[in-house]
Amino acid sequence: MTVNNDAASAIVVDADSGFAHPAIDAGFDLLIESAKKNGCAAMSVRNSYNCGVLGFHTERIAQAGMTGLGFTNAPASIMPVGGNKSIIGTNPFSVAVPDGKGGVAFVLDQSASVVAKSEIKMHAQAGKSIPEGWAYDPDGKPTTDADAAMKGSMAPVGGYKGFGAGLLVEIFAAVMSGATLSQDASPFAGTAGGPPRTGQFFFAASPDVFSPDVFADRIQTLTSSIVAQEGAHLPGSGRVTAREAHEANGVGVSAALLEKIQAI
Amino acid sequence: MTVNNDAASAIVVDADSGFAHPAIDAGFDLLIESAKKNGCAAMSVRNSYNCGVLGFHTERIAQAGMTGLGFTNAPASIMPVGGNKSIIGTNPFSVAVPDGKGGVAFVLDQSASVVAKSEIKMHAQAGKSIPEGWAYDPDGKPTTDADAAMKGSMAPVGGYKGFGAGLLVEIFAAVMSGATLSQDASPFAGTAGGPPRTGQFFFAASPDVFSPDVFADRIQTLTSSIVAQEGAHLPGSGRVTAREAHEANGVGVSAALLEKIQAI
Numbered sequence: 001m002t003v004n005n006d007a008a009s010a011i012v013v014d015a016d017s018g019f020a021h022p023a024i025d026a027g028f029d030l031l032i033e034s035a036k037k038n039g040c041a042a043m044s045v046r047n048s049y050n051c052g053v054l055g056f057h058t059e060r061i062a063q064a065g066m067t068g069l070g071f072t073n074a075p076a077s078i079m080p081v082g083g084n085k086s087i088i089g090t091n092p093f094s095v096a097v098p099d100g101k102g103g104v105a106f107v108l109d110q111s112a113s114v115v116a117k118s119e120i121k122m123h124a125q126a127g128k129s130i131p132e133g134w135a136y137d138p139d140g141k142p143t144t145d146a147d148a149a150m151k152g153s154m155a156p157v158g159g160y161k162g163f164g165a166g167l168l169v170e171i172f173a174a175v176m177s178g179a180t181l182s183q184d185a186s187p188f189a190g191t192a193g194g195p196p197r198t199g200q201f202f203f204a205a206s207p208d209v210f211s212p213d214v215f216a217d218r219i220q221t222l223t224s225s226i227v228a229q230e231g232a233h234l235p236g237s238g239r240v241t242a243r244e245a246h247e248a249n250g251v252g253v254s255a256a257l258l259e260k261i262q263a264i
Numbered sequence: 265m266t267v268n269n270d271a272a273s274a275i276v277v278d279a280d281s282g283f284a285h286p287a288i289d290a291g292f293d294l295l296i297e298s299a300k301k302n303g304c305a306a307m308s309v310r311n312s313y314n315c316g317v318l319g320f321h322t323e324r325i326a327q328a329g330m331t332g333l334g335f336t337n338a339p340a341s342i343m344p345v346g347g348n349k350s351i352i353g354t355n356p357f358s359v360a361v362p363d364g365k366g367g368v369a370f371v372l373d374q375s376a377s378v379v380a381k382s383e384i385k386m387h388a389q390a391g392k393s394i395p396e397g398w399a400y401d402p403d404g405k406p407t408t409d410a411d412a413a414m415k416g417s418m419a420p421v422g423g424y425k426g427f428g429a430g431l432l433v434e435i436f437a438a439v440m441s442g443a444t445l446s447q448d449a450s451p452f453a454g455t456a457g458g459p460p461r462t463g464q465f466f467f468a469a470s471p472d473v474f475s476p477d478v479f480a481d482r483i484q485t486l487t488s489s490i491v492a493q494e495g496a497h498l499p500g501s502g503r504v505t506a507r508e509a510h511e512a513n514g515v516g517v518s519a520a521l522l523e524k525i526q527a528i
Contacts, residue, residue: 007473009273010303039274040467042304044474067440069432083496087489095432097439110428158422164374164499165429168333168359175361175482176331178475183489203304203467209271210308211442218439225351225447232347235428 003027009034011043017195020051020072024200032064035204044177045200050074050188055109055236057202058096062104066204068096073173073198076182077117079153081160084140086153089182089198090117091169100207100216105223108235112166113154120149172201267291273298275307281459284315284336288464296328299468308441309464314338314452319373319500321466322360326368330468332360337437337462340446341381343417345424348404350417353446353462354381355433364471364480369487372499376430377418384413436465 003026004012011030015023027043034041051057051072061068074089094109114134123130124146135149136142143149156162174181179199186193207215226232253261267290268276275294279287291307298305315321315336325332338353358373378398387394388410399413400406407413420426438445443463450457471479490496517525 007301007303007470009298009305010470010473012303012474034273037271038302039271039276040304040306041273042467042469042474046475067435069436080490080493080496083490083493085489085493087486093432095435097435108428108431110425114422157425158378160499161374161421161426161429164372165425167372167499168357170486171331171359171361171483172333172469175479175486176469176471176474178478178482181482181486183486203306205306205436205440206271206274207440209274210276210306210440211310214442215439218442218445222351222434222439222445222447225349226344226347229344229347229349232344235424235431 001026003030005030005034009038009041011041013043013045015045015048017047017197018049020045020048020200023048024051024057024202028060031202031204032061032066035066035206036208039209040203040205042204043200043202044172046177046179047195047197048179048199049196050198051200053109054092054094054200055096055107055239057200058094058109059104059107061202061204062096062098062107064204065098065102065208066206067098068094069203069205070094070096070200071169071173071202072200073170073179073182073185075185075187075196075198077154078113078156078163078166079136079140080163081156084138085183087183088112088163088166088170089185090154091166091173091182093165093169097219098207099219099223105219106234106236107239110235112156112162112169114157114162115154117154120146120154124150173199177201265290267294269294269298273302273305275305277307277309279309279312281311281461282313284309284312284464287312288315288321288466292324295466295468296325296330299330299470300472303473304467304469306468307464307466308436310441310443311459311461312443312463313460314462315464317373318356318358318464319360319371319503321464322358322373323368323371325466325468326360326362326371328468329362329366329472330470331362332358333467333469334358334360334464335433335437335466336464337434337443337446337449339449339451339460339462341418342377342420342427342430343400343404344427345420348402349447351447352376352427352430352434353449354418355430355437355446357429357433361483362471363483363487369483370498370500371503374499376420376426376433378421378426379418381418384410384418388414437463441465 058068076086137148177199322332340350401412441463
């Protein structure tokens with residue numbers, strides 16, 4: 001693994017086909033220090049792997065008092081609108097925002113597809129059809145057949161604008177970081193094709209540099225205007241609630257899974 | 265107007281309630297120089313105004329050889345999903361990517377709403393109803409009545425993920441830049457409420473720092489894989505075609521509009 005910080009606001013990490021988490025860790029402190037000192041900084045990670053929940057990483061940036069923006073790519077599963085070949089992965093972006101008082105205001109983390117691919121897999125395994133609008137078959141036609149969808153493509157959320165959001169992610173996580181493009185990446189599961197060598201890209205920017213006078217007030221007004229609306233909620237609030245419940249009550253797993261874990 | 269560059273990778277502009285374009289111009293060279301030298305840089309603009317086509321500004325970043333990401337906010341017209349009060353504007357983001365050979369690969373520029381508000385205005389002025397899925401009435405209920413939609417809210421593209429994309433923009437263009445939040449901004453048209461004092465935020469990152477070895481190859485592979493698919497197209501390609509036609513043949517305007525322009 002290598003970490004290069006020759007340019008003051010750039011942390012360039014090569015994960016050497018290892019896991020994403022230690023590669024992100026290797027550059028993380030430099031990213032925060034540089035953003036604090038220079039106002040903003042970016043960290044790229046190439047030859048990496050699935051980084052799990054992207055918001056886990058951007059939240060750490062917000063916990064350090066910076067606004068964090070993150071991108072990660074994945075093996076291709078979304079076609080451009082009008083096309084018939086998957087070009088980008090479900091490519092999520094995440095933004096995490098500090099509250100200006102030492103805490104985190106919220107963490108937004110969303111993929112470019114209508115649903116997660118795991119949703120379609122569960123329907124296929126259960127022999128169930130999928131709702132209209134979730135996916136396309138290998139010929140690029142809308143399908144409710146989960147098996148055809150698994151071989152085809154995920155529907156981008158909101159049509160061409162969903163593909164656009166995923167393309168934004170591809171530009172930073174793969175093209176800028178010099179990682180493998182989604183269309184050339186081997187699957188995350190299994191060893192076929194060797195390591196996927198996908199990538200991540202993070203921006204960190206300092207509220208203390210850009211808006212020290214009004215940042216805390218603005219983020220407070222924005223978030224309270226959303227939560228004040230009955231039926232509306234902040235992005236990621238479901239995850240926060242679930243995390244608190246898990247910390248208090250533990251995580252429920254099946255006996256079969258627990259046995260598997262204990263065997264490992 | 266003030267431009268602050270105390271932190272090496274931060275250009276902090278206050279437009280002093282003037283137009284956006286000269287404010288962006290005032291910091292633009294510093295943004296490019298800083299990104300080139302430090303790997304990445306960001307420029308915020310507060311107390312500004314509608315910056316017109318956001319992609320115009322990010323394209324200039326790409327023309328300078330940097331990958332540009334831009335955000336701009338606007339008076340509120342989109343409610344959070346499940347809510348009944350508009351919080352964010354149609355808040356577009358734009359990413360512009362150099363081709364690594366001195367040119368621009370493409371410019372993506374998309375708003376957070378299903379359609380532009382001007383589309384709904386045209387339907388209202390023509391006394392026509394609007395298609396389902398474009399907008400909500402003032403009570404937050406879906407509507408096909410263009411007048412009710414003008415008083416209500418625009419539908420975010422793809423539901424809560426569209427609202428999420430607009431919220432990402434709000435975080436940078438308003439909260440990080442210290443501009444007026446969309447929900448507190450006066451209209452762009454007319455003088456009611458005084459200057460809107462909205463904002464912009466731009467990131468510029470250098471391919472020469474992050475991926476000098478493979479950038480040109482990756483962007484070439486990505487874009488050619490999209491254009492090779494019959495029926496698919498690169499973001500912004502329609503604008504490029506229109507621009508070339510306009511440069512060759514001029515721009516068609518009505519005699520009435522031409523008279524107005526000449527009178528000014």
